[in-house]
Amino acid sequence: MSKKTVCIVGSGNWGSAIARIVGTNILDNPDTFHSRVNMYMYEEKYEGRKLTEVVNEMHENVKYLPGFKLPENVVAMPDLAEASKTADILIFVLPHQFVRGTCKAMQEHVKDTALAVSLIKGFDKDAEGNILMISKLIEDWLKIDCCVLSGANLAQEVAEEQFCESTLGVKKPEQGELLKMLFEKPFFRTSVVMDVETIEMCGALKNVVAIGAGIVDGMGLGHNTKAAVLRLGLMEMVAFGELFIKGCKEDTFFESCGIADLVATCHGGRNRLLGETVVKSDKTIRELEKDILRGQSFQGPLVAKEVYHTLSQKNLLERFPMFTAIYRICEREMDPREFIDCLRNHPEHI
Numbered sequence: 001m002s003k004k005t006v007c008i009v010g011s012g013n014w015g016s017a018i019a020r021i022v023g024t025n026i027l028d029n030p031d032t033f034h035s036r037v038n039m040y041m042y043e044e045k046y047e048g049r050k051l052t053e054v055v056n057e058m059h060e061n062v063k064y065l066p067g068f069k070l071p072e073n074v075v076a077m078p079d080l081a082e083a084s085k086t087a088d089i090l091i092f093v094l095p096h097q098f099v100r101g102t103c104k105a106m107q108e109h110v111k112d113t114a115l116a117v118s119l120i121k122g123f124d125k126d127a128e129g130n131i132l133m134i135s136k137l138i139e140d141w142l143k144i145d146c147c148v149l150s151g152a153n154l155a156q157e158v159a160e161e162q163f164c165e166s167t168l169g170v171k172k173p174e175q176g177e178l179l180k181m182l183f184e185k186p187f188f189r190t191s192v193v194m195d196v197e198t199i200e201m202c203g204a205l206k207n208v209v210a211i212g213a214g215i216v217d218g219m220g221l222g223h224n225t226k227a228a229v230l231r232l233g234l235m236e237m238v239a240f241g242e243l244f245i246k247g248c249k250e251d252t253f254f255e256s257c258g259i260a261d262l263v264a265t266c267h268g269g270r271n272r273l274l275g276e277t278v279v280k281s282d283k284t285i286r287e288l289e290k291d292i293l294r295g296q297s298f299q300g301p302l303v304a305k306e307v308y309h310t311l312s313q314k315n316l317l318e319r320f321p322m323f324t325a326i327y328r329i330c331e332r333e334m335d336p337r338e339f340i341d342c343l344r345n346h347p348e349h350i
């Protein structure tokens with residue numbers, strides 16, 4: 001097997017945490033991988049200087065993952081075509097709203113033998129307004145296979161090397177073997193599952209449920225109510241998967257990408273925080289994003305909007321009262337204090 005070159009497309013909080021794992025695993029496997037890892041970085045200013053320059057000088061993403069060194073073989077690059085054109089493995093780790101534009105810009109340059117792996121949690125929409133998985137979008141634009149990695153993996157804790165699990169979704173067993181070499185660490189255990197789309201769907205929908213968990217926190221309600229929100233949220237995730245994903249396997253919901261990620265995100269994470277803040281403030285989501293996140297984005301409201309449109313087109317809103325209520329709360333059409341009332345007559349209770 002010829003040596004593989006790896007490029008990380010994205011360099012925010014999660015991109016930088018995963019670069020620490022990928023960068024060192026590559027150095028540990030010199031027969032399989034070329035040592036240099038290009039990390040595409042959307043250029044921005046940091047204290048008057050280019051962020052790429054600061055990152056390459058300090059070997060630290062001072063804006064998105066301060067306090068953690070990047071391996072020196074990871075090189076931040078602002079030119080997407082230059083960063084990705086030699087890659088055999090492309091790791092996509094951007095907020096989902098930027099993927100389409102990014103793929104468009106790379107399309108001409110990507111090797112036709114390359115393999116993509118998406119670490120992105122979110123959906124896009126196709127021309128008819130239906131939900132489109134990000135892996136599918138990448139495959140359609142770049143004409144290469146796209147696998148996924150998703151799990152209960154809050155970036156800060158992964159950077160601190162606290163033990164966690166993750167799920168690798170692949171289409172062929174050999175892809176699982178190769179990607180395990182890139183991502184597996186004693187503190188980051190990966191299981192390989194052949195159910196790419198369900199893994200991806202879990203990663204997107206749990207951010208919606210997490211807003212609900214945050215609303216419960218914001219209202220000062222306790223563990224029992226939050227547990228009910230998690231359970232009903234999981235049931236809506238399963239129902240959504242069964243309706244919209246061909247070959248959706250129930251077992252996948254019990255992997256790290258499913259229940260574990262849901263629990264972690266409903267207790268930590270920025271979408272939970274958003275839910276809590278939405279109860280305590282009258283500001284819009286955009287205003288809260290500016291106040292709280294310093295350039296990062298809340299994924300949950302975007303996913304809630306896409307889910308709502310798909311469900312309303314298919315006349316299915318009544319079967320998904322939690323997803324529906326969270327969308328309306330995010331749009332400020334509904335008072336968050338009415339959230340629990342929406343769940344009392346949930347289809348799961350009938």
Ligand SMILES: NC(=O)c1ccc[n+]([C@@H]2O[C@H](COP(=O)([O-])OP(=O)(O)OC[C@H]3O[C@@H](n4cnc5c(N)ncnc54)[C@H](O)[C@@H]3O)[C@@H](O)[C@H]2O)c1
Nearest residue numbers: 011012013014015042093094095098120121154155296297
């Ligand atoms: N942060 C986590 O703990 C975590 C964990 C697992 C998965 N994820 C997923 O990983 C993905 C990336 O999340 P993140 O937390 O690294 O993102 P982030 O919010 O930390 O970073 C935002 C990134 O987007 C870049 N950016 C801004 N405008 C851009 C543009 N127009 N085009 C391209 N890039 C632009 C910024 O430079 C920055 O690198 C998301 O789908 C997220 O759900 C995040």
